[in-house]
Amino acid sequence: MNNWIPYELHTHTNHSDGKHTFYELALSAKKIGLGGFAMTDHNTISTFKYINDVSNSLDISIVRGLEWTTFWGHILLVGIKEYVEWTDITLENFNKKLLDARGKSELLGVAHPFRLGGAIATGCYCEYEIDDWDIIDYIEVWSGMLPSEKYMNKRAFALWTDLLNKGHRISAVSGRDWHKSTEYDKYIAATYLNIDGYNTPDNAIKAIKAGEIVVGFGYVIFAKLNYEDKEYNIGSIISKSNEISAEIKLNINKSGIKDVGKINRENLIIKIYSNLGELISYKTNKDLCSIIIEDIRDITWVRSELYEVSEVERLISFTNPIYFN
Template identity: 35%
Template sequence: MRYFRCELHTHTTMSDGKMTPEELVARAAECGYAAIALTDHNTVAGVERAVKEGERLGVTVLRGIEWTTFWGHFTVIGGNSDVLWRDITPQNVSEKIARAQSLGDIVAIAHPRRMGYPLCSGCHCDYDIEKLTGADNYEIWSHYYPNEGVAARQQLEQWHSLLNRGIRMTAVYGYDWHNRDDVPSSYAYTYVGADSAKAEDIIRGLRKGATYVTVGVEVNCKAVCCGKEYQIGSVIPSGECEIEISCRPVDDYRSDKAKELTRAEIRTENGVRSVPIRFGEKIMTKATFARYCTVGIYGERKGEEQLLAVTSAFYSGGER
């Protein structure tokens, strides 16, 4: 298994994007993505063209759609869903999510706390989060300044509070790619752990919760328990393990690069603990948890200490 660079939230001229499906896929190839999901607003009109171009250029294109409703947006990946966005209401949203999942799709809560620019109907998630707890993925980071600003902080807090309550949502970034950005001012990647970059393997990796999001730092993180290794997203039988972490800069990351790392933050339902880490150094640190454990990587970027990468959780208890 290895981690593949993915972008799970994109648009084309079939909705309000500026690139045709072919242009988007060509750009994704240039940007080094192994896989992207095409998630146009309430339409799959561009999907087959994008899949075809992806086959030609060696980029996996996951079939998707963005349910774009007045109360919030969801990216739905897999291409199996028959749910119509206009039928979704605050009252039935959890049933619609469950319906899409039962057909084999993966549902993410998109940009839950982003206001949209200048003001975008439904960008900000106004659904009751209590009704969304069955969603698979949560966009903890979004758009151009993924790890900075109020929305990022609020989304991270909300995701932590879900994890604290035992709700298992996988962390993803959503570029919400609309434009042909030559040099993005700042953007992140979602890396997905999978056996290959084939669509079914990437979807399997997402379903397992094997992801991390990052602004230019490649993270190698696993849990070791009783001599056995567990990938991100796994359930650790005893909830007691050593977390192994090492990081290196992403070579072709085009935006501001982190100068050096400062610390790894181990977060569980019991609180947070920081351990020093530098680029190229492998650390092992103990973690004990009854619900979850995630790792945040901090370092110097743009002249301040920033959160540079976040892993989805390791879990304890039950099954995935």
């Protein structure tokens, strides 16, 4: 049985530059409604010795990870079993080091690629030229709280879309880059993973690898696609036949993450995007709806997006793609 479970994929403790202890981070994650998180301190795995005990005591899934924090960019290594060296990475040898890490980490993700770097935050901006995007599992297209409002995240989202249009099947996630918690935290996005079976780190990694991912805050949009009398999940790859139309079935749910942000349900608009651009814009007050795509012949990928429209139009949730061959 599959369940969509909210995860946070970018966290820090006082073992690097975070304010939480490891237990405080896990407890905060549990309190706000997360089902799991990736432990990704900067260049250290010193929390790993506590993971089993804390995970069992709080009944929360904790994935072992590390944020390679270099002078020219940050890379998330998720699903590692041991420390992966970073001190000898340079602009010149980065792609070789990335290939080496591929053999030691289940997942590779590019963290906040367009965050300000330089004297403000050395290394946060990704200066690396990635030779082969197909070895990257995901891009952190949303970073921080109220993520879709940030210019750096709009650039990251556009990069992801461009890579999809070039034929790369790469996923997008949210990463809060969580260093501390306050009672005023709001518009906390989560990365929802379609967990098959028990909520374990291995099954979370499996969902990310499969692209079975939805991102959102406030309200979250989920989708399935019907084609040729078969139903496909997010992340699926569909072989086209003579049938040229497809049906997308959508489900809008209130986010289970507890924060003080407010989203008006009456102001939500669904948009369907593909490699051809915006296909459909649709306002509905229903939680369940279906939309017909009349002609899929030139479509290579499709995703669903959810917007709140008031004084401005704000993206609050999106699915990862369903692909067509």
